[in-house]
């Protein structure tokens with residue numbers, strides 16, 4: 001482990017979240033407030049809101065889902081604070097982008113201690129949400145009748161055509177990703193779905209956009225998550241067990257799928273992951289758990305290739321073999337030679353839920369509790385030192401990658 005070679009950017013000293021799911025009785029402000037309060041209460045040595053020098057919030061669709069604007073104003077009222085509050089919008093990577101901006105502020109020396117939050121309230125929009133989500137795609141894709149399941153179906157179909165060699169095992173692997181993530185969520189008290197689904201059940205679920213079926217998709221969700229970040233120097237003021245952010249990277253690309261060199265890999269994942277590994281002197285071999293943006297199962301497959309864990313076109317084989325070898329374990333790791341990587345130990349977007357602006361922050365919450373050994377029933381049992389969090393917006397127009405260590 002070369003973790004000591006990495007100079008931390010920031011320390012996470014508190015993390016909190018709400019349940020994810022259909023939270024019809026709560027306003028977005030209430031969800032974010034509840035996550036923030038849980039986060040403040042998680043700080044071991046205590047913190048007062050007057051110690052927060054700035055806030056960074058991420059969300060995507062609040063203007064259409066809740067007829068809400070100027071979120072900083074609403075949150076200034078909820079928090080009773082008049083500090084600078086900044087909103088980031090980066091579709092499903094809004095939360096990751098808020099964290100990236102908070103890290104930049106701490107790196108620059110502008111602030112020592114900041115609150116980061118992410119939220120989304122999607123379920124009230126009912127059937128209109130599929131159209132709303134298309135703000136994160138090319139208008140021509142929307143005009144052609146695409147939805148997000150349709151866009152990812154195009155990517156999945158191409159992947160299976162190019163690399164699946166017509167084999168049943170490739171289709172099985174796409175279902176195994178979902179089966180594994182649902183299994184990981186069984187003991188996650190915050191998760192939207194705590195039900196087992198076999199790969200066979202996933203392959204038989206309703207067809208949404210060929211070859212994507214209902215159980216290949218992340219759900220429509222409400223929820224919020226929050227973190228408190230401070231400088232590495234101040235971390236011990238708040239806790240004896242801070243978790244450090246060792247890398248914070250973001251990459252961007254065109255929103256359109258049809259202009260891409262390839263639709264079977266995500267360029268921004270490659271760029272942000274490579275930059276994060278360079279920043280830390282770590283490689284994928286050093287990462288023990290990864291929070292991966294599995295909005296559709298093919299996205300987790302592509303991450304495993306884009307991050308270098310498996311070679312291009314081979315992840316489905318690795319997934320198939322790993323699932324068969326580890327499906328009876330509490331967590332099913334991906335195996336590559338001598339390395340084991342547990343992906344989405346709390347269920348990922350697939351089962352924990354995907355309130356889009358909250359997801360990037362929820363990922364660091366999960367990594368924080370896992371690295372501190374406080375993940376309850378879904379705790380990974382081997383001692384953990386490192387985690388990687390990967391958050392995607394749209395079909396890959398934006399990607400943030402954060403590497404965390406103890």
Ligand code: COA
Nearest residue numbers: 092130133148149193208214215217218219220295350394
């Ligand atoms: N995973 C697991 N179960 C799901 C689910 C999902 N993604 N979506 C819905 N369900 C369950 C519901 O809880 C319900 O179960 P019940 O009958 O036991 O109550 C059942 O499936 C039917 O739910 P319903 O709300 O009628 O489904 P739907 O057909 O309206 O929506 C999808 C299903 C897949 C279309 C919807 O979840 C979706 O659009 N997901 C993608 C969201 C997205 O694009 N996010 C952005 C990613 S970039």
